[in-house]
Amino acid sequence: MPQTVTELASGLGFIEGPVALTDGAVLFTNIGEGFIMRRDPDGSIEAFADVGGGPNGLEITEDGALLVCNNGGMGIAPAPDGFLRPDGTRGARPIDPCIQRVDSDGRVEASITSHTGGSFLAPNDLVLDGHGGCYFTDFGAVRGRLVYPGGVYYAKADGRVAIAEELVHVAAPPVPLTQPNGVGLSPDGGTLYVAETASGRLWSWAVIAPGVLGPGPSPTTANGATLVYAVDGYAFFDSLAVDPDGFICIATVRKGGISVVSPDGKLEAFIPMPIFDPAVTNICFSPDGDTAYVTAAGTGRLYSIDWPSRGRSTATHAQ
Template structure:
């Protein structure tokens, strides 16, 4: 685990007792939406820590974002088997009651619609994380599902918010997880879980990346490769363009400069190998971090303002 920086602002617990929270989305009223993967819900955590269920989505909701219509869009990986040890909850293989991968839309009244379940006749397997661009479309990763003897290959997709179109942009990827955009929207970042790599592409048009002169997937440029055993989860981008990627096992948010330099790692107060995501409150320096193995949501002040997403609520 990473030692805490004694000069860094503290991480304060906002809420506990969540069932593997992920996909945090900070709202303007000070609340935070999270998915609870184990419970199959989209929930709201109020500033005082009160938790209420917004929608029952089933399966394994993994990532969430506000769309141009104000609805919440959810990546649903279809569910996991679960294990518990030493106070830590951990996801496992594809379960017997696997729902199938899907992108879901949650309206303000809590009603849930399955927006996409396939692309070009190929079923989605384990959608993981998503980010909207200013054109109203969204990029999302499909990590795939693992079984005892095999694992799906992953892919990067781009889709329309109204359910009218979806396209596979990059395949194959190895367990693609977090996805984010640079402040000017010109670059796309994707974190691969098992390999511990963050890739970068130049965006040439909505839903299209420009292949660079490299041998990375889809012509990607390697932003950073983590040494040792440091799998990666979801990511956020701050206002200075730093890629803030959740680093599993290490139990921290790793901060990468736009040139790929590792600037620092921010651990949670109580060690958790499943630190999974970060988001920023609109127009502020406030960041929220999910400590999923222990079921907690933390709040801290970031050294710079966060990057405001294309759409907020």
């Protein structure tokens, strides 16, 4: 049966990082303004935390705190086509790129400030692993004619360590990851998925121990990654989430929706948003897995989707 996509709110700015809470509320980030926002089930929306910079991906730790990937700041402005887009500046309130921790009392601290390979450029997305740790990506940076690659990292999920372990880095041939963005784990925790933005590729690694990656069954790069899926046509990948049945759900920029990819690399479905938005940025799932929440940053809209279980008939909607 087709999914029902419902608009929950609009005019929210350039938003990302949705997280669904057990009480039905949804947290999300406003990258341009430096705030974490909260939408309650009654539809009311308010600022949850002022973290400055450019907050992106969010996760909730076991002790109820938030971990925030903060890219340091990103100016946002309307483009000639009318959609909101990054304007190439660091925004009005830049900070040093880092992973922040927001405690339940609202206290904000920069808890992970570097990694074993150096300083962060633009932390982007993260996922908890169920073993007290988290994997996260750094998008990297483009400065003039120079491209600085990002990477994939691991740290304790309590956010109280200063240095993260770099897992995937520059290797020949060639640079292994181009703008790593979305990151997620299979339901059994045995596979790590990472989406590249510029290439529109989805990669995977075998997780052989917490924070330890091994080559997949058919590695295709020097760092042991396996190519799972590559988008058809001119499109980019943003953040992702893995649904309870193990399907990888990737926000697909320029196409205006969510690409649903099976673990064996087949496009199971493409779910467009009701109002076209070239910057659909992220997706998350409710604790029971029955509802997905999607951020569409170009128009500042938050959507919910009635999410089908395994055996979904949405394959007929693949594009």
